[in-house]
Amino acid sequence: MPTDVQEWDITPYVSAGQSVEIDYGLSSATGTSDYIVNHQLVSYGPANHTLDAKLVEIISPNNRVEFGRTGRICEGVEVVIQNTGSTTLSSLEIEYWVNNSSSPETYTWNGSLEIMEQEKILLPSNDKLWSSLTATKNRMYASVHSPNGGSDEYALNNERSAAFEIPEIIPDEFYIYFRTNSAAVQNSYQITDESGTVVFSKSNFSNNQFNNDTVRLPFGCYTFQLNDAGDNGISFWANSEGNGSLAFRRLNGANLKQFQGDFGKSIVFPFTVNSALSKPENKLFDLSLHPNPAQDQFSITMEEIDKAEIVAFNGVGQQMTLNGRTYENEVVYNTRNWKKGVYLIHITKEGRKIVKKLLIL
Numbered sequence: 001m002p003t004d005v006q007e008w009d010i011t012p013y014v015s016a017g018q019s020v021e022i023d024y025g026l027s028s029a030t031g032t033s034d035y036i037v038n039h040q041l042v043s044y045g046p047a048n049h050t051l052d053a054k055l056v057e058i059i060s061p062n063n064r065v066e067f068g069r070t071g072r073i074c075e076g077v078e079v080v081i082q083n084t085g086s087t088t089l090s091s092l093e094i095e096y097w098v099n100n101s102s103s104p105e106t107y108t109w110n111g112s113l114e115i116m117e118q119e120k121i122l123l124p125s126n127d128k129l130w131s132s133l134t135a136t137k138n139r140m141y142a143s144v145h146s147p148n149g150g151s152d153e154y155a156l157n158n159e160r161s162a163a164f165e166i167p168e169i170i171p172d173e174f175y176i177y178f179r180t181n182s183a184a185v186q187n188s189y190q191i192t193d194e195s196g197t198v199v200f201s202k203s204n205f206s207n208n209q210f211n212n213d214t215v216r217l218p219f220g221c222y223t224f225q226l227n228d229a230g231d232n233g234i235s236f237w238a239n240s241e242g243n244g245s246l247a248f249r250r251l252n253g254a255n256l257k258q259f260q261g262d263f264g265k266s267i268v269f270p271f272t273v274n275s276a277l278s279k280p281e282n283k284l285f286d287l288s289l290h291p292n293p294a295q296d297q298f299s300i301t302m303e304e305i306d307k308a309e310i311v312a313f314n315g316v317g318q319q320m321t322l323n324g325r326t327y328e329n330e331v332v333y334n335t336r337n338w339k340k341g342v343y344l345i346h347i348t349k350e351g352r353k354i355v356k357k358l359l360i361l
């Protein structure tokens with residue numbers, strides 16, 4: 001049964017000591033409709049503290065069912081902060097870490113929150129943040145410090161944590177096996193990427209038909225959704241529409257994921273392609289460093305090389321001066337004055353780094 005929680009600040013409509021009538025209405029209802037409504041009135045006295053910030057919730061990543069659509073690792077780290085002091089909150093330090101990491105990430109928030117106002121913040125994430133992940137039973141922690149650069153007067157509301165799991169990993173090539181039942185008109189499916197853009201969709205199925213759709217996706221986080229307009233899934237014991245079947249399969253036919261057919265309105269399956277947390281080197285860094293060993297020059301070839309930052313260090317960690325000539329997808333470096341030895345070439349692109357060893361002879 002769908003439920004909905006509404007919160008309203010009624011401060012402008014009431015005066016202390018007076019009674020007030022609060023009415024509500026339902027804009028539309030059809031058929032036999034029953035509503036169960038529960039109200040709670042919460043009143044607040046004056047603030048206990050002048051300078052107090054609260055970490056209200058970790059929205060993402062979070063396994064809790066109310067965050068099921070958004071609380072995934074792919075969405076990054078998203079938290080809600082609140083000003084629970086009487087002074088306007090204008091800055092806040094937020095620390096966040098995974099599991100037992102001893103070196104939290106730090107983010108400085110700047111803004112303006114009046115007493116009891118909240119704000120949702122998407123925190124930057126990087127490889128270091130995720131380096132203490134385990135295969136299962138992970139926990140994200142976040143805490144707030146130093147409101148307005150001062151000391152927080154109430155520490156017990158500063159920290160929250162949330163359990164989360166890594167989404168299932170699917171290869172970059174697979175096919176969707178979908179056998180419809182006798183009510184195929186009710187079904188459609190789509191795959192959306194991290195930004196919500198539909199990257200694959202299909203509808204207008206025929207009854208009792210096999211469909212094999214090959215899907216090729218670049219690295220990323222996706223959501224697959226199978227919809228059923230009849231709200232009765234593709235295998236429901238209480239009707240005579242027959243039994244359908246849905247699975248993700250490898251190109252060789254092996255099952256990757258078999259879905260339950262009695263799902264009601266929709267199947268929502270979040271997954272990542274290839275790697276949950278870091279772009280595999282061979283995807284992002286489909287690069288060639290050659291020749292290696294090199295003498296007078298070496299080249300790096302990769303797509304969009306103009307977006308990469310390339311730095312070289314010698315065997316004792318000194319940064320080398322790089323003289324490069326850039327061509328389309330290639331940079332050629334002059335190493336005529338480099339001594340023989342091993343060098344480390346750091347290539348950073350889109351926030352990710354790979355280090356290649358180069359031997360100069």
Ligand SMILES: [Ca+2]
Nearest residue numbers: 052053152154
């Ligand atoms: Ca506090």
Ligand SMILES: [Ca+2]
Nearest residue numbers: 186230232233
């Ligand atoms: Ca159905």
